Amino acid sequence: FFKSFKTCFLIVAFVCLTLNLAAQSFMMNPYGCKDAVLLNGRWNAIIDQYGRGEAKKFFQNRKPQKNTEFVEYSFDGGLRLDVPGDFNSQLPELKYYEGNVWYQRTFMAKKDTSRRQYLYFAGVSYEAAVWLNGKKVGRHEGGFTPFQFDVSDQLVDGENDLVILVNNNRRVDGIPAMQFDWWNYGGILRDVFFVDRPRVHVHDYKVQLKKGFEDVIAGYVQLEGASSPQPVELSVPELNIKQQLTTDAKGRASFEIAAKPQLWEPAAPRMYQVAFTVGSDAVSDEIGFRSIEVKGSDILLNGKPVFLKGINFHEEIPQRMGRAYSDADAAMILSEVKALGCNFIRTAHYPQNEHIVRVAEKMGLMIWEEIPLWQGIEFSNPVILKKAETMLREMIYRDKNRAGIIIWSIANETDPSEYRDKVLTGLVDMTRRLDGTRLVGAAFDNMTYHKDVSTFTLEDRLAEAVDVVGVNKYMGWYMPFPVEPEKIMWDVAVDKPLIMTEFGGEALYGQHGSKDVAHSWSEEYQEEIYRKNYVMFENIPNLRGTSPWVLFDFRSPYRCHQRNQEGWNRKGLVSDKGQRKKAWWVVKNFYEAR
Ligand code: GCB
Known part of the structure; x- marks a missing residue:
């Protein structure tokens, strides 16, 4: 026992020392x-x-x-x-x-x-x-x-x-x-x-609807530097709220206030000015109020079933060939999202900057936000758990006041194993502890295709643990359609909402051919991939959202095809120069019809 205790202690000490986050x-x-x-x-x-x-x-x-x-x-x-x-x-x-x-x-x-x-x-x-x-x-x-x-x-x-x-x-x-x-x-x-x-100032706050109530705003404010109880004013002028709070000795005050805010929703993303004031310190925010929950295989926004019309994108301005970082960048990306008819984005594969998150929520976009646990993670290394926990904590902490965020995602395409299951189911629990008001999701690519019955299934402990199952499947690209799309059945997590978190294929803008696979990399072939996938989706009984991969062509050292890629992932519906490919209209029509 002593030996293992000592080893354990050494590991913990080592992890703390090397991380020193x-x-x-x-x-x-x-x-x-x-x-x-x-x-x-x-x-x-x-x-x-x-x-x-x-x-x-x-x-x-x-x-x-x-x-x-x-x-x-x-x-x-x-x-x-x-x-x-x-x-x-x-x-x-x-x-x-x-x-x-x-x-x-x-x-x-x-x-x-x-x-x-x-x-x-x-x-x-x-x-x-x-x-x-x-x-x-x-x-x-x-x-x-x-x-x-x-x-x-x-x-x-x-x-x-x-x-x-x-x-x-x-x-x-x-x-x-x-x-x-x-x-x-x-x-x-x-x-x-x-x-x-x-010295005494507002460090942290949470202002959201109380879970299960549409007429109670609940949350807390946490001061820094307060060694005795302090008066803090919370105001939401448009709701006639001006509440005097008193913090406890640790600088914290919790509150529940009866209010009837107009609920945030994609068609009317109402936001309210919220301010906390303590002495001469003040911080203000724009906050929306909405509820999000899962009932059977439905996703309910403000109690009503919603279909997530989504799109993925990286935090990148392709035309500049660099990271996005400003409100103007956010407007550029997100106006293209809106033009496509979306009400949902997946900020793959990491928390994007606050400009994007905030502008998206003002535009009425629901958000799937993920930590960068992307393929190839060394789950057996104890340091990984610590780092993942830190990233998850930081993401949830930063964005807990964002009405737009409806799903916290803990991973993308990870292979089941003893270590991975332990780490990731642990992160699911942690997410729920940190924020019980949103849904927990993950994206999976480990479905099995059963040829005899033309059916996809998914055996994965992690899928059992999350609220929403994301599925990444590139039918027509990495995997040919084994039979006609209308014959393919899906029996994946049928008791939960399933979101097609990724699908699509590559096309070089301006490259034309037939819709036949012999002309892959053409706009016509990409268009056909989308058409066929939409046919297949009719057979997914619990499909509650789709999110094509991806809005813009993006830079990636993964992509070494000298003629078609040149260091770019060409799965964009829009090229790196901003031109819309033919598939863009297929997606737009699909969303318009929903
Ligand atoms: C995936 C990944 C995404 C890739 C995409 C692709 O499954 O989640 O990050 O970029 O496929 O293009 O292969």
């Missing part, structure tokens, strides 16, 4: 906080391919004081990179780069010990280490969720020197891991804020 949870919604200042702009940068910068102490940003002093690096007068933005798309020689890039900038601040100062990063891929004025303030792993550091102690009056080491090497124990079908964009991908708030 940002200790502090991040503040809710810096976008709605009046004391948050963006540090976006052009930052100095050094490409450090061999990773020498830490030993050479680049983080000190030292300048030679006399001409005999030898400092063999300099941030000044060289490369400058845009923040936010991936580095790969900013310089031709960084296109395929994976490794270390150092970023540096200064910002002015006032040292004020009566307040608290933070650096907030909306997303840095894949790993970030942060130094302020030469002192390390922390690190964070995971490219798609925010993190922050309290820098009150390190901050100086006047000019502050901020240095970030970004590393986007793929890793065996990373999430995602060594291979994935999208570009491995590295860099400070999303907004960076300096936030200077009163």
Whole structure:
């Protein structure tokens, strides 16, 4: 016993040490906080391919004081990179780069010990280490969720020197891991804020309908820095709510308020201004109210069955060949989603930036949000569980106030095994503990086709555990239709809602041929794939949504066909240049008819 206890202790200690993930949870919604200042702009940068910068102490940003002093690096007068933005798309020689890039900038601040100062990063891929004025303030792993550091102690009056080491090497124990079908964009991908708030301030809040009620708004507010009970005002002017809350000794106040908000729905995505005020600190948000539940194989939005007319996309602007990061980018992607007639998006395969999530919800789009547990994950490694839990926690924490989000997805296309089942069913439980008001899903590709009865089935413990089963099946592309589509039956998780989370095939825009497989890669063949799949879908009794793969052609090192792909996954309904392929209209017609 002692031996195994010791081993266990060592493993836990090792995991804690190596992970050392940002200790502090991040503040809710810096976008709605009046004391948050963006540090976006052009930052100095050094490409450090061999990773020498830490030993050479680049983080000190030292300048030679006399001409005999030898400092063999300099941030000044060289490369400058845009923040936010991936580095790969900013310089031709960084296109395929994976490794270390150092970023540096200064910002002015006032040292004020009566307040608290933070650096907030909306997303840095894949790993970030942060130094302020030469002192390390922390690190964070995971490219798609925010993190922050309290820098009150390190901050100086006047000019502050901020240095970030970004590393986007793929890793065996990373999430995602060594291979994935999208570009491995590295860099400070999303907004960076300096936030200077009163010592006592709003750290976190949740404002949603109480589960099972359409006329009760419930939630909590959590203060930071409060050592005694504090009065907090919650206001929702359009609902005539002005409630005085008092926090407990831990800075927390829960509430339930009778109210009759107009419910958020795709046709009328009503949102309300919600504000919390404590002393001179205030944060405001736009929040919608709706209920989402599963009844048998139906998905009920505000108590009514809904069919999810969806689409997948990456957080990428194909025309710019880089990551999306702004409201304008979100509008570009999502207007194309709306034009297709969608009411649902799957932000495959990771939490996308808050601009996208927020603009989508304002446009009335329901959202499936996923952590990047994509094929090829080393589930037997205990570190993976810890990392996955952290990413899941950060995703749910960030987006728990978003009415648009209806499904938390924990994985995409993972092979059943003892370890995988344990890790993923554990994540399902954790998701329900963290947020019991939304649905839990996962995307599966391990269905079995039974030739004798022309039927698909799915045997998977994970499918039993989730609320919504996502199915990725590329009939007509990776798998030919074995018989006519109308003869194929589906007997997959029939007691639950099934969403076709991925289907489709590739076509090079402007390449024409017949609808025959001999002319695969043509727009006509892609169109035919969609037509046939829609015929097959008639035989899925529990089909409650579809989400083609994918809206735009996207960049991916997976895709090595020199003529048709050239490093692009061509399954887009819209090309990388923004031209709609023929299949686009098939999808649009399918949605119009629903
Ligand atoms: C899948 C993956 C998706 C890929 C897609 C494809 O099953 O989930 O990330 O990009 O197939 O194009 O093969």
